[in-house]
Amino acid sequence: MTEVTDLPDSSELENLIGATALAGVDSVREAIQIIEGGLQGVLDRELVSTSEVADLLLDLRSILARAESQLVAG
Structure with missing residues (x-):
């Protein structure tokens, strides 16, 4: 069985989340x-x-797209 050693501990996960x-x-x-x-x-x-x-919708889209990319990049 392969052991995974790269996982963050619970406090690191809490900080990331x-x-x-x-x-x-x-x-x-x-x-x-x-x-x-x-x-x-x-x-x-x-x-x-x-x-x-x-213009208003484009502003909102850019903010939400930026937020999505930050969440995905984590």
Whole structure:
């Protein structure tokens, strides 16, 4: 039977999971701030241009993609 010796101990795993979770939380907070800022600008208007909506969605996508890559890279 092959013995695996490269596994991190439990405290190392807790630190890794904690750092990954914090990166995800920060990204979600940043996305929420962008959403709130975007909504503030359009609440009193009846029409919103498609380019404004597209810009907001692109900003959110870039934040979430960055968070995903950080989680995958771990």
